Ligand SMILES: Nc1ncnc2c1ncn2[C@@H]1O[C@H](COP(=O)(O)OP(=O)(O)O)[C@@H](O)[C@H]1O
């Protein structure tokens with residue numbers, strides 16, 4: 512009796528997908544990827560489960576993920592329930608004392624523990640912390656200047672308790688990533704005097720990526736990447752392009768801190784930064800392990 516050796520095309524396609532991933536696995540094993548999961552991308556529970564599986568798979572094959580999460584829309588919902596108004600300047604939430612308290616509660620409380628739970632259920636060992644734990648991140652008040660487009664006069668805007676990272680305790684992250692642990696980090700930190708700051712999650716992820724010398728900073732959001740004025744996807748950007756896109760208004764709102772973060776990450780030792788659509792199922796795996804990639808890649 513003869514045996515039919517013709518492979519099932521669907522099975523063959525699976526094997527090809529795995530072999531396509533091989534050079535990327537070989538390249539990145541032992542390296543650290545900082546993945547920022549935005550509040551908008553987090554909205555769909557099914558996608559959140561895909562995200563958790565992707566992160567656990569990375570760890571299982573020897574790539575070290577560090578997750579930094581946002582939660583802007585979720586903070587907005589809680590502030591709304593409490594009757595606290597909120598306003599943004601260049602994608603940053605103006606943060607008074609009450610808003611800082613709510614931001615910490617939502618980010619370091621609810622969202623951080625949801626993510627830890629998703630990763631745990633996908634089989635990973637996630638430990639949820641904020642910048643305050645083990646003095647992971649020390650922050651200071653952020654000063655933001657805005658330039659009036661007509662007069663070109665610059666003025667300083669007071670954003671309240673919005674912080675920027677000054678130093679990162681990379682040693683504690685190193686201890687965690689050398690073990691089975693997947694750190695899950697909320698973008699809240701304090702200064703030397705114990706003042707709490709609300710930090711934009713992209714900014715937090717960028718500072719951490721630079722401090723650990725990450726191979727990649729990956730920012731998952733709710734758009735396919737950086738879009739040009741005609742809405743086409745800009746697949747590759749350099750620092751020069753970014754400055755021009757900010758200056759001519761192509762980039763606005765939350766995309767500003769995102770690209771500023773990519774800029775300082777790639778000039779601060781991170782090999783490349785990617786902005787990609789977190790609403791796409793398994794966006795992380797598709798970006799890392801396929802030749803085509805996805806989203807917008809920023810390189811120095
Ligand atoms: N040129 C641009 N390309 C893509 N998105 C842009 C651009 N300019 C502004 N944006 C806005 O930036 C948003 C992403 O930032 P943000 O809302 O802060 O996301 P996240 O919560 O994922 O950090 C997009 O939803 C879009 O509205």
Ligand SMILES: CC(=O)N[C@@H](CCC(=O)OP(=O)(O)O)C(=O)O
Pocket residue numbers: 548549550551580581582583584586602603604606614673674698709710711712713765
């Ligand atoms: C200062 C500042 O803007 N902090 C952000 C922190 C959360 C965040 O960045 O969340 P996303 O990534 O989901 O936008 C905020 O209060 O919304």
